[in-house]
Amino acid sequence: MITLFIKALVDSFLWCFGKNKLSILTYHRVGGTGDALAMDEILFEQHLIWIKRYLRPISLAEGLALQAKGILPRGSVSITVDDGYVDSYNIIFPLLKKYELKATFFISTIGFENGYLWDEKVAFIIMKTKLTEINFNNQKYSLLTHKERIACLTDCLAKIKYETITERDALIDQLVIQSQQTETPQQFLTKEQTVHLHKSGMGIGSHTHTHPILLKENASIALDEIKQSKAILEGIINSPIKYFAYPNGKFGLDFDVTHIEMVKKSGFLAALSTDKGILKDQKTDGFQIKRFTPWDETELKFVLRLALNYCQ
Ligand SMILES: [Zn+2]
The missing domain is CATH 1.10.720 (Transcription Termination Factor Rho, Rna-binding Domain; Chain A, Domain 1)
Known part of the structure; x- marks a missing residue:
């Protein structure tokens, strides 16, 4: 009964405001090990169930392609996961497979060398x-x-x-x-796991090499961070890396128009920020695409907040 009520509510929001808009969700670490601030695994799985129940999950690449043509279904939503920690493979990937979902993983490539960021x-x-x-x-x-x-x-x-x-x-x-702690445990994706994610239909994107605040670095270091990560990832998956996510990701605070130009010149097709919002027009916003970070623990709050994201 409650499911039908939420569904009717969400559908009415989407009918009024959802035309050709792509909502992109941002996740980071999931699971009990490592980061004290990671999302609980059970809650993450619940999010996937709710996304499938009320919205239309779609891969980032497909969502962007359909949106550019103006034929994106209402309620389309893409999942992205930033940084490249191993829970992307051990926890997030099996759950995505379980629910037949796709995500794009944005990776900071120094993690392959160090085993952490x-x-x-x-x-x-x-x-x-x-x-x-x-x-x-x-x-x-x-x-x-x-x-x-x-x-x-x-x-x-x-x-x-x-x-x-x-x-x-x-x-x-x-x-x-x-x-006197010089060693930090390995907790990053390996190159082999990254290849497996790619071959399983998951998206792989760049998130710089060392995860700096681009706005704090001089132009040559910033450009090198962007290009190096793209080249390393392309070498690993043997395929073009088309999408970029700005570290920390707030426009004006973490990156600005100079970095947008660098990303364009480096050959990316689109770039994602962490500013809150939804993608309405790739021509104007394709290199500073807004995203949405969901943390709600109840079905109604989670779905309502997501539905409200389409109302802008
Ligand atoms: Zn990050």
Whole structure:
């Protein structure tokens, strides 16, 4: 009964506002290991069930192609997963197969060499060190309780994120030296897993090489980050990489028009931000496509918020 009620509500929204619009969902890490801030696996599976029940899931490539022709079905929604952590393969991929869904995975390619991205190195040090306090950037943090460690981690990530790559590495070195933790566990996709995702019909996209804030880097470093990741991924899957997702992804804060031009010149067909919204027109917005990050834990909230995303 409740399902029929939600379905009628969503269909009426889509009928009024959903014409030729592509909603693109953003996910990151899923599952209990690694990132303390990862989405719960059961909730992620629930999201997939709700997406199938009320909307029309479609691959990003197909969604963009149909939208460009003006024939995208109402309620079309594409799934994207950023960064390239191994739960993309171990948890997300099996669930996508179970529900016959497709997603596009945006990968920061330094993870293939290191086995992690910079944020997980910081997380591993702070959450696992035997130290009961740590100094970071002239501030002392107590690490006696789990709650204090989470607070310290949140603070450190926020401070490091908006530094240049060079400054970021120097700040992380402060933590490595104090904790004497030089090793971070492998938790990234392997090249073989990436090939398997691609051969199974999943999309593979670029997310730069080292996941910097492009706006903080000079032009040559930013361009190199964009081009290098594309070349590495094309070498791995032996196929063109057509789509790009800006790290952190907020226009004006993390990237600007200069980076949009770089992405165009590097041969990508479209690029995705993390600004909230929906794709209505690829001619004007094709290189700063807005996305939507769903976190709701109840069916009604999740579906209503998604339906409301079409009303713009
Ligand atoms: Zn990212």
